[in-house]
Amino acid sequence: MRKLVYLLPILLIVFIGILSSIFIVDEREKALVLRFGRVVQVKTEPGLSFRLPFLDQVVSYDDRIISIDMEQQEVIPSDDRRLIVDAFARYRIEDVEQFREATGAGGVQAIAVADNRLEQILRATTREVLGSVRSDEILSADRAALMERIRSGAVGDASELGLTVVDVRLKRTDLPTENLAETFRRMVSEREREAEDERARGREAAQRIRAQADRTVVELVSEAEREARIIEGEADARRNNIFAEAFTQDQEFFQFYRSLEAYRKALQEDNTRLVLNPDHEFFDYLRSPSGAAAGQ
Known part of the structure; x- marks a missing residue:
């Protein structure tokens, strides 16, 4: 019984010492173990750790952002x-x-x-x-x-x-408040200058496009006129060939046709006055078969 009386305080001191030697490191923290102000341990992992009771001090620091x-x-x-x-x-x-x-x-x-x-x-x-x-x-x-x-x-x-x-x-x-007005004025001026530069570049581009379009028009018109002259020349040549063939086949009919063409061009509605000798060959096909001019 007497031994038990002495043993209980000893056990109590040991138990308190064990509890004092255990500390927990939270997952949101890091800890330092200090002994007489000097660092003896650095605890960066969460969980149970140990220290010397009554001698060591634990200081925790936030490990979060x-x-x-x-x-x-x-x-x-x-x-x-x-x-x-x-x-x-x-x-x-x-x-x-x-x-x-x-x-x-x-x-x-x-x-x-x-x-x-x-x-x-x-x-x-x-x-x-x-x-x-x-x-x-x-x-x-x-x-x-x-x-x-x-x-x-x-x-x-x-x-x-x-x-x-x-x-x-x-x-x-x-x-700063005092600089806002001046800054806005400067910004407006810069934007206006940039806008004018853009407009100038636009006008320059428009001039180039118009010049290119005018040159293209001239080239297209010239090419069309050249092709038209070629076609007209070919048509004239073909017409002359037809006339030549008609002349060789029936010379009198050819002369009659050419005379009618001359009458059509000469005797226009606003120009029908001719001053010619009545016996002129121009009137050959206007005379009656009896030799008198038509209408006499």
Whole structure:
């Protein structure tokens, strides 16, 4: 009985010591085991772990992606147009041991220190990157390359804090209020100049098209006239051949036909007055068979 009285406190102390030596690492966290302020273990995998009771201290850090909203800042692009930039970033703690050394704290206080120092890094990198490009590139919808340059530029300094910068986003890029009117006027002038350039190129293209069309018309008309003359020549040659054949077959009928053609062309409705000798051969076929002119 007396032994049991001494044994129970010992068992109780052992039980408490065992409970004090066990700790759980959450899957959303990483942990450091400190002994007299020095890191003796780094726990990155979730589950049960052990420590020396009463001597070791466990400090946990968030292993999830953390967002940081940066304060608005003014940047001056390469074309000297001031812009107000609003951005945010996402990061996570990669090296917890280095993170503790850089921040000198744990828990929420360490996150606050990390946010402050990372924001300073990102603000400096943002001014450097956006200051090397024109404001048109910053204000355009396609600015993913600029955000990637800011993220890449901050990676080196962030790694010294034990952090990995996952992403950087420009939420808004606005002009200062006092510059809006001047900027809009300049934009209108630029668009008007671009429109006039387009109209000038259109007029030039129209002139080229009209000149080409006129040349094509001349070529087509010339070709048509040449073909028409060829056809007319062939027709005249064929007609002359027919006349020649008719003349050889019946010379009197041929002369009669040619005389009728001469009468048709000479005796028009508005031109029927002829001054000729009545015995002229032109009237041979207008005379009656008795030798007198027709109508006498």
